Amino acid sequence: MDDATDTLDPLAVAERWMDDGRDVAVATVVETWGSAPRPVGSHLVIDAEGNFHGSVSGGCVEGAVITEAFDVIGSGEPRMLEFGVADETAWRVGLSCGGRIRVYLERLG
Amino acid sequence: MDPHILRKLNADRRARRAVVYLTDLGDGRDRIVREADAVVGPLGEAIAAAFRSGKSGVVEVEGRSYFLNVHLPPPRIVVIGAVHISQALAAMAKVAGFDLSIVDPRTAFATEERFAGADLVADWPEDVLKQRPLDAYTALVAVTHDPKIDDFPIRAALEASCFYVGALGSRKTHARRVERLLAVGVDQAAIERIRAPIGLDIGAASPAEIAVAILAEVIQAFRRRELHRGASA
Structure with a gap:
């Protein structure tokens, strides 16, 4: 991990944000089924203003994760999120590729 | 996620140390496990398997659910010698996902024209390796x-526990190399780690075919490598 990759690495970004005194949540893909855009272990980091870095999907569910992140930053309670294309109502925050993912969302500190 | 653990994790990754970041999904508690750390029982076995495969995932152990996020340094290849084989190897390694550097003090060989786009250093390995040390993921x-x-980089690679050390040369050439290495105090067990003649035996004849044999052997060594328990600090 050199300086160039450091600026793009979500966990390095999370550390810098933390050092700036910002509240940060870390989302991690912990399981995938079927075709999923980002592999297990991928991170999205979010601050209390809604700034984010990294990805847990190809942009399909990031909006929903960011909304949940505000709650997690507030409460400090981690939660497990699940996304897929199970039904019509799930469409808005579903994965168009047909896969299913579980995302662990936690507060930093 | 514990802030101190995040710092430690990022520091380990910058230093090219292999780590598993472990989260108990029940209570959110987390910790870092390095390759040299012994963890007993089924969780330890799952962690060892994760280091070997490089695959992150959820494991269930004794009724608890853990997420293992494996962070392995990206594997890289350091080639000593800007020769015909290296030209083919540079192109192939890139496709296979390895970072590759070429070191050769002979400026007639180490030219930009012969190695366009490659990371090429026209200097003595003794000097280059001081700046860019070898490690277990090289x-x-x-x-x-x-x-x-x-000879110098071969010794340095054995000392650094490089996951692969290969040296070109006939059996005769290698026998003389072994004599020289023994004479300067390299032990027999270390010498046996040198792959010579270099490359998997696929009957390779041309420089490009030899590059295929070398790359295949490097991949085999990486995927089947042993963990460096107790070897890293």
Whole structure:
């Protein structure tokens, strides 16, 4: 991990944000089924203003994760999120590729 | 996620140390496990498997659910010798996902024209390796045949526990190399780690075919490598 990759690495970004005194949540893909855009272990980091870095999907569910992140930053309670294309109502925050993912969302500190 | 653990994790990754970041999904508690750390029982076995495969995932152990996020340094290849084989190897390694550097003090060989786009250093391995040390996630491929150039990096690679150390040369050439290495105090067990003749035996004849054989052997060594328990700090 050199300086160039450091600026793009979500966990390095999370550390810098933390050092700036910002509240940060870390989302991690912990399981995938079927075709999923980002592999297990991928991170999205979010601050209390809604700034984010990294990805847990190809942009399909990031909006929903960011909304949940505000709650997690507030409460400090981690939660497990699940996304897929199970039904019509799930469409808005579903994965168009047909896969299913579980995302662990936690507060930093 | 514990802030101190995040700092430690990022520091380990910058230092090219292999770590598993472990989260108990029940209570959110987290910790870092390095390759050299012994963890007992089924969780330890799952962690060892994760280090070997490089695959992150959820494991269930004794009724608890853990997420293992494996962070392995990206594997890289350091080639000693800007020769014909290295030209083919540079192109192939890129496709296979390895970072590759070429070191050769002979400026007639180490030219930008012969290695367009490659990370090429026209200097002595003794000097280059001081700046860019070898480690357990590096493969050392020595292909100059010249003891003045090859011997030092081979020794350095054995000392650094490189996951692969290969040296070009006939059995006769290698026998003389072994004599020289023994004479300077390299032990027999270390010498047996050197892959020579270099490359998997696929009957490779041309430089490009030899590059295929070398790359295949590097991949085999990486995927089947043993963990460096107790070896890292």
